[in-house]
Amino acid sequence: INAVLEAQETPRNEALTILREELALEAAQDMMLDDLITAEELVAGGATVEELARETAFELASASVTTTGALGVPAEDIEFITAAFSADQGLETDPVEGASGRIYVLRIDAIIPPQVPPLAEIEDEVLVDWRNAQAITAARAAADALLLSSGDALADGAARFGGEVTTTPPVTRDGNAAGLPPGALAEVFEADEAGTLFTFNRDDGVVIARLDAIEPFAAEDGSVLSDFISQRQAEGLATDLVAYFATARANERGLSVD
Numbered sequence: 163i164n165a166v167l168e169a170q171e172t173p174r175n176e177a178l179t180i181l182r183e184e185l186a187l188e189a190a191q192d193m194m195l196d197d198l199i200t201a202e203e204l205v206a207g208g209a210t211v212e213e214l215a216r217e218t219a220f221e222l223a224s225a226s227v228t229t230t231g232a233l234g235v236p237a238e239d240i241e242f243i244t245a246a247f248s249a250d251q252g253l254e255t256d257p258v259e260g261a262s263g264r265i266y267v268l269r270i271d272a273i274i275p276p277q278v279p280p281l282a283e284i285e286d287e288v289l290v291d292w293r294n295a296q297a298i299t300a301a302r303a304a305a306d307a308l309l310l311s312s313g314d315a316l317a318d319g320a321a322r323f324g325g326e327v328t329t330t331p332p333v334t335r336d337g338n339a340a341g342l343p344p345g346a347l348a349e350v351f352e353a354d355e356a357g358t359l360f361t362f363n364r365d366d367g368v369v370i371a372r373l374d375a376i377e378p379f380a381a382e383d384g385s386v387l388s389d390f391i392s393q394r395q396a397e398g399l400a401t402d403l404v405a406y407f408a409t410a411r412a413n414e415r416g417l418s419v420d
Contacts, residue, residue: 211269236262301368305361
């Protein structure tokens with residue numbers, strides 16, 4: 163026993179408020195699950211989104227969808243975008259749950275082919291992108307020349323361009339290395355020996371990276387592996403619980419699929 167905590171009492175009014183909120187949340191979740199099951203049944207029976215809106219709590223709305231999002235849809239609901247671009251035109255999709263907790267049933271009414279806007283509308287943006295691309299190309303050429311001339315003396319070469327050399331702590335395959343763009347670690351882990359040099363493009367320039375050392379996995383230190391296994395077990399348990407709960411609710415309602 164590390165410590166003994168004093169008993170804590172929650173005032174009645176505060177406890178009632180907490181209980182009301184929890185009961186309201188539970189009731190809302192039950193209603194949401196009921197509507198979800200009803201929506202699945204209706205979609206399976208050929209119902210349209212208009213009929214869903216009339217018979218459930220789903221709200222009918224229209225939106226133009228692009229690869230970057232849709233008006234009125236939270237940015238984190240990438241599941242909505244994925245479903246929209248994989249759906250068949252004119253057919254309702256199965257319910258899709260987004261990261262925000264919202265549930266959608268989609269129907270693609272029309273697919274508009276990509277169009278190139280008039281140059282006058284995007285001239286400034288095109289000019290900025292062209293200048294950035296030219297700057298990245300020049301930086302990449304300078305980085306390649308630096309690799310050829312400097313060898314291991316990266317600090318001297320970086321100083322000539324007003325940069326500096328920093329060393330990151332050891333990272334795992336699924337970790338993050340400060341300063342490296344997304345996806346760079348995957349390439350670094352393909353290297354067979356220490357000392358390998360890399361160049362990576364970033365939005366603000368080019369990064370030169372050197373693999374200083376390769377540390378083998380310490381089999382005797384099972385803490386990392388144990389944490390990984392525990393996390394996977396917890397995720398599996400959570401998935402199973404959701405599945406069991408959904409099955410129990412479906413059985414309670416007498417849901418069957420022919």
